[in-house]
Structures are given as C-alpha cells and as structure tokens.
Amino acid sequence: MSEMREDELQRRLRAMAMADAHRVPSPEVRGRVMQAWDARQDPLRPRRVSFRVWLPVAASLTIVVGLMIGSIRQTPASGGRVTAGSAPVDRDNVADSMLTVPDASLLPRFDHGELIRVEIPSPAGVIQAEVLVGQDGLARAIRVIQ
Amino acid sequence: MRHIMLVGTVIAVASTAYAQSGLRGESPVGTRVAVESEVVKGAPYSAEVVNDTVQILLDGNRISRHTVARVYRDSEGRTRREVDRRDGTSEISIQDPVAQTYWTLDSGRHTARQLQGAGAANDAARVLELRRLAEQMTRSQQLTVLVNGQPQTVAIGSAGEARNPSTEERLAPRTIEGLRVDGVRRTQTIAAGSIGNDQPIVVTTEEWTSPDLKVLVLSEHNDPRSGTSTYKLVRVARTEPPASLFQVPADYTVVTSGRGGERGAAGPR
Numbered sequence: 001m002s003e004m005r006e007d008e009l010q011r012r013l014r015a016m017a018m019a020d021a022h023r024v025p026s027p028e029v030r031g032r033v034m035q036a037w038d039a040r041q042d043p044l045r046p047r048r049v050s051f052r053v054w055l056p057v058a059a060s061l062t063i064v065v066g067l068m069i070g071s072i073r074q075t076p077a078s079g080g081r082v083t084a085g086s087a088p089v090d091r092d093n094v095a096d097s098m099l100t101v102p103d104a105s106l107l108p109r110f111d112h113g114e115l116i117r118v119e120i121p122s123p124a125g126v127i128q129a130e131v132l133v134g135q136d137g138l139a140r141a142i143r144v145i146q
Numbered sequence: 147m148r149h150i151m152l153v154g155t156v157i158a159v160a161s162t163a164y165a166q167s168g169l170r171g172e173s174p175v176g177t178r179v180a181v182e183s184e185v186v187k188g189a190p191y192s193a194e195v196v197n198d199t200v201q202i203l204l205d206g207n208r209i210s211r212h213t214v215a216r217v218y219r220d221s222e223g224r225t226r227r228e229v230d231r232r233d234g235t236s237e238i239s240i241q242d243p244v245a246q247t248y249w250t251l252d253s254g255r256h257t258a259r260q261l262q263g264a265g266a267a268n269d270a271a272r273v274l275e276l277r278r279l280a281e282q283m284t285r286s287q288q289l290t291v292l293v294n295g296q297p298q299t300v301a302i303g304s305a306g307e308a309r310n311p312s313t314e315e316r317l318a319p320r321t322i323e324g325l326r327v328d329g330v331r332r333t334q335t336i337a338a339g340s341i342g343n344d345q346p347i348v349v350t351t352e353e354w355t356s357p358d359l360k361v362l363v364l365s366e367h368n369d370p371r372s373g374t375s376t377y378k379l380v381r382v383a384r385t386e387p388p389a390s391l392f393q394v395p396a397d398y399t400v401v402t403s404g405r406g407g408e409r410g411a412a413g414p415r
Contacts, residue, residue, distance in 0.1 A: 103349070103369075106312075106332065106334055106349050106351060106367075106369070107351065107367060108351055108353050108362065108365035108367055108377065109183075109353060109355075109362060109365075110183050111183055111361060111362035112180070112181060112182050112183060112225075112227070113180075113181050114178045114179060114180055114181060115178070115179045115181055116176075116177070116178045116179075117176065117177045117178075118176075132181070135195070135197075135362065135377055136197060136199075136365065136367065136375045136376075136377040137197055137199065137211075137213075137375065138367070138375060
C-alpha cells in the first residue's frame with residue numbers, strides 16, 4: 001500500500017475524529033458500534049495491535065459513533081411521514097444509502113461540493129433524488145429519495 | 147491489506163448511519179447544500195475557484211464551460227463560498243462548524259436560509275470520500291512507495307488480475323500560486339473489449355494538494371468518454387478573511403420553509 005495513501009487516509013480520519021470530538025455517544029450507540037467491530041474482527045489475527053493501527057481505529061470509532069448520533073438526532077420524532085415544502089416525503093421509503101456513480105473512484109478527490117435535491121421524470125412518475133456533486137461539477141453519488 | 151480491512155470495516159458500519167443522513171425530508175427540490183470534506187482550522191485563506199470543462203462531440207462540435215467562484219476560510223474552519231449567477235447576483239453559502247450553523251444567502255433577494263441537514267450532508271460526504279479512498283486502494287495494481295526517500299513503483303496482486311488495472315504515481319512537489327503542493331497522477335486503462343470498445347480507453351487524473359492549507363489546488367481529469375475537466379485555485383491569499391464574511395448581513399431577511407412554503411422571519415442576526 002502506498003505510503004501516501006496511508007498518510008492521507010490517517011490524516012483524514014484524524015481530522016474527522018477531531019471535527020466530531022464534541023459528540024458523546026449514548027451507551028446504546030457505543031454498544032452497537034463495539035458489537036459491529038467485534039463481529040468483523042479476524043479471529044486468526046493476533047490481539048496485539050500496534051499504536052499505528054490503533055490510532056486510526058480509535059479515530060474511526062469516534063467518527064462512526066458521531067455519525068450514528070447525528071443520524072439519530074435527524075430522525076423525525078414521529079418516525080414517519082414528514083409533510084412540508086413542495087411534497088410529502090416518507091422517510092421509510094428512503095433508499096438504503098447513496099450509490100456511488102460508476103468510475104467515481106477515478107475522479108479527483110472530493111474537496112468540497114454540493115448535495116442537490118432534484119426531480120427526475122420517469123414513466124412511473126417523478127423521482128426525487130439527492131446528487132452529490134464535487135468541486136469540479138462532476139457527480140460523485142446519487143440517492144433516491146422517493 | 148490490514149488497513150484495507152480496517153477501512154472496509156469502518157465504512158461498513160458508518161454506512162448504516164449514513165443511510166439515514168442527507169438533506170432533511172422537508173427540503174424542497176432544488177435545495178443545494180454546500181458540503182466540505184473536512185473542517186480545517188488554523189489555515190486561513192481566500193481564493194478564486196476556476197472550473198473549466200471541455201467536451202468534443204463526434205460531429206466535431208465542442209462544448210466548453212467556464213465558471214468562477216470565490217472561497218474564504220478563517221482560522222476557526224468557517225468557510226464561505228460565493229457562486230456568481232448570470233444575472234449578476236450571487237449564491238453564497240456559509241458553513242460555521244463552531245456554531246454548527248449552515249446558511250445559504252441570496253444576494254439578489256437579500257434573503258438568508260438556514261439549512262438543517264447540512265451537518266448530515268457533510269458527514270455523508272466524508273463517508274463517501276473514505277469509501278472512494280478504499281476503492282482506490284483495492285483497485286490499484288501498481289503503487290508508488292518511497293524507498294530510501296525515492297519513489298518506486300511496485301506491483302501488487304497477480305498479473306492480469308485486474309480487468310482494468312490502474313496505476314498511481316507520486317509526482318515531484320512543485321509550487322502553484324505560491325503554495326507548495328504535492329501531486330499524484332492516477333491512470334486507469336479500460337481494456338479493449340471491456341465495454342465494447344475497439345481500443346483501450348485511458349483515463350487520467352492528476353491532483354495537486356497543498357499540505358499547508360489542506361486543500362486541493364489543482365486537478366485535471368481526462369476521460370475520452372466525457373472530456374476534460376480542470377479545477378484550480380487562483381489568487382490565493384493566506385490571510386485571515388474579515389469576520390463579517392461568515393455572518394448573515396444585517397439587512398438580510400431570514401427565510402424558513404415549512405408547511406405553506408417560504409416565510410420570512412426576524413431580520414438581522
């Protein structure tokens with residue numbers, strides 16, 4: 001693995017961890033993260049792990065917990081239909097996750113950009129989606145909302 | 147490999163949370179939320195952002211686009227981005243990670259809108275960027291490593307393992323706009339026949355990043371299928387921007403959207 005990529009990845013993980021450091025996870029969220037982490041550990045792998053590995057791990061856990069807290073905070077209290085703006089949006093129908101557009105990994109790294117909500121006409125009706133566009137105007141990912 | 151597994155695990159778990167992020171459900175169509183890949187403190191700057199895209203069509207026609215925007219970042223990591231519209235007005239986004247507020251200003255209407263889902267959008271972009279890095283790691287068949295301080299290209303995996311092998315090359319540092327920048331060039335070759343192509347298709351991306359400012363200074367992406375896109379920062383000034391740039395002007399009306407559409411709220415902030 002290239003030294004540059006490791007450095008870059010670790011730098012970003014640290015930056016993300018620092019940015020999310022103010023978030024304190026609930027015991028439930030922390031438990032879910034630790035459970036998921038344990039489930040993915042290689043049983044044949046030695047338990048002794050170097051500081052070089054633990055640093056990004058700690059940072060990563062902070063990020064994950066932060067993201068979970070963020071998502072929980074954003075879930076409407078009703079947990080169901082939210083009506084406002086131009087059209088009602090049922091959160092239950094939101095697609096599982098954003099899909100990376102083909103060959104997005106070949107594009108320049110994402111420095112900044114915009115998340116844009118759009119409508120796409122289709123034979124089945126109008127589809128609402130969110131498109132993540134990078135600093136160069138090229139789409140990185142899309143997520144179908146409705 | 148150990149690190150790839152690590153990243154994979156992080157992304158897999160994070161994606162669970164990410165699935166619920168994004169703009170708030172009540173956001174109307176057309177809503178645009180500025181997204182930053184990370185919060186950078188202690189490295190203020192301002193610059194113009196120039197984007198150029200060129201696409202050559204089969205009939206010889208040529209489509210080219212040129213846009214200019216402005217960016218400001220203060221020592222606390224607040225950012226302001228201004229994009230000019232054709233009518234002479236600007237759309238301005240202000241991200242304040244300290245106050246956890248995200249604004250979109252319309253210089254034409256003198257309105258300000260606070261975005262509720264912007265924090266989640268930033269989280270989403272971070273997860274996606276990690277996913278992209280991980281994908282690059284697993285896709286690359288040749289990597290550049292430093293051996294005794296000198297870049298050396300090494301191959302990983304077995305020959306012919308990848309249908310569309312990619313290479314990555316670290317470029318010698320250079321100076322752009324007074325900034326020392328590190329460069330990397332990635333090349334992927336889509337083999338003949340992979341997608342019905344008679345000849346191999348070569349896609350190249352070159353990135354130049356400032357380690358001091360932690361920003362992308364220049365990138366060039368060339369894909370014969372879609373054309374060439376160039377992104378660059380110009381007129382870079384490494385000074386602290388005025389604090390007023392990161393505040394909603396007093397003469398702007400704060401607009402909120404909810405049932406019944408847009409409505410005004412208290413003015414000055």
